Amino acid sequence: MKISVVIPIFNEEENLTLLYEELTQVMTSLDRPYEILFVDDGSKDSSLAILQSLQEDDSKVVVVQFRRNFGQTAAMSAGFDYSSGDVIITMDGDLQNDPGDIPSFIEKIEEGFDVVTGWRHERKDKFLSRRLPSIIANKIISWTTGVALHDYGCTLKAFRKEVIKAIRLYGEMHRFIPAIASGMGISFTEIKVNHRARQFGTSKYGISRTIRVVLDLITVKFLLSYATRPIQIFGLLGVISGTAGFLIALIMTIQRQLFNVPLSDRPLLLLAILLIFMGLQFVSMGLIGELQARTYHETQEKPVYYVKKVYGFQQQEPEV
Numbered sequence: 366m367k368i369s370v371v372i373p374i375f376n377e378e379e380n381l382t383l384l385y386e387e388l389t390q391v392m393t394s395l396d397r398p399y400e401i402l403f404v405d406d407g408s409k410d411s412s413l414a415i416l417q418s419l420q421e422d423d424s425k426v427v428v429v430q431f432r433r434n435f436g437q438t439a440a441m442s443a444g445f446d447y448s449s450g451d452v453i454i455t456m457d458g459d460l461q462n463d464p465g466d467i468p469s470f471i472e473k474i475e476e477g478f479d480v481v482t483g484w485r486h487e488r489k490d491k492f493l494s495r496r497l498p499s500i501i502a503n504k505i506i507s508w509t510t511g512v513a514l515h516d517y518g519c520t521l522k523a524f525r526k527e528v529i530k531a532i533r534l535y536g537e538m539h540r541f542i543p544a545i546a547s548g549m550g551i552s553f554t555e556i557k558v559n560h561r562a563r564q565f566g567t568s569k570y571g572i573s574r575t576i577r578v579v580l581d582l583i584t585v586k587f588l589l590s591y592a593t594r595p596i597q598i599f600g601l602l603g604v605i606s607g608t609a610g611f612l613i614a615l616i617m618t619i620q621r622q623l624f625n626v627p628l629s630d631r632p633l634l635l636l637a638i639l640l641i642f643m644g645l646q647f648v649s650m651g652l653i654g655e656l657q658a659r660t661y662h663e664t665q666e667k668p669v670y671y672v673k674k675v676y677g678f679q680q681q682e683p684e685v
Contacts, residue, residue, distance in 0.1 A: 368392065368399040368471065369450030373440030374416065375406040377458045379565030381415045384460055389423070391464040395471065402427045402444045403458070407434030438539040445529050454523045455539075461489070462521040463559040470523035470556070479528050479551035480543050482514055483521035485560035502578065509586050510544035514555055517541070521558055537577045541585045548589050595654030599647045607644020613637035 392399045405413045420426040429443050452474050456462040473481040490496055499518055507513040517540045528546050543553055591598045614637040620626040628634050
């Protein structure tokens with residue numbers, strides 16, 4: 366079983382040599398074939414030069430250079446595309462993730478789990494600016510996606526190749542990989558990992574990422590629940606809106622016909638008309654979404670199911 370370690374890098378020149386030495390020591394002790402993929406996400410310091418030097422001295426090192434900074438999700442996606450291992454491990458390049466935890470992840474994968482995620486139970490970050498927002502975000506994400514994890518933000522994770530290769534990442538969705546993969550019916554677990562304080566450099570993550578994460582969470586929820594049946598969410602909203610508008614209009618019509626109540630000065634009539642038209646628009650959006658979903662799955666040959674294993678199946682020759 367070959368292991369690929371994917372590490373996004375952005376301005377980490379002071380950490381790279383130490384990270385490489387620690388990681389190489391751990392991977393060598395596993396006595397398995399491995400590779401280390403560094404993805405340089407448009408670094409402005411000497412990170413790329415250091416990575417190139419490491420690659421020249423070690424054939425197990427692969428360096429992927431971006432033309433500019435595309436973000437951590439894009440860097441991870443590139444690492445997945447260029448990796449050749451049966452198990453893919455992701456980690457940060459700032460030395461806060463401990464390479465010594467990797468053997469524990471491999472053990473869990475060998476036990477049969479498809480995805481193993483890390484939990485920084487003793488996180489070495491500031492409480493108000495980093496840990497408290499993370500705690501709240503993890504609870505919201507777990508509740509929204511239905512995949513309960515203590516630490517969605519921990520980059521240290523392990524995946525089977527067949528799981529991660531079937532996932533396409535956009536925006537800030539790398540943190541939602543376990544939730545996205547859950548739609549494939551995978552088995553996952555969470556283990557406690559050692560989290561270390563940053564020694565060199567500064568954090569690349571700010572509070573500005575919160576809004577992007579929230580928007581991506583909405584996308585993930587939609588993909589998990591309604592990607593193949595958008596009419597069920599838009600149609601439901603349309604039916605509720607249209608029915609409410611129709612009932613309001615019906616009541617007002619009865620009032621006008623039977624009780625001679627004037628309608629010209631009642632804003633409620635405009636609300637009823639608005640709700641009816643909104644209902645029609647929501648249903649129309651659902652139908653258009655259905656067409657797009659079918660086009661997406663058929664043109665991209667995207668499967669609507671994922672098979673883990675087949676027992677007793679024999680390939681039959683096609684009939685002539």
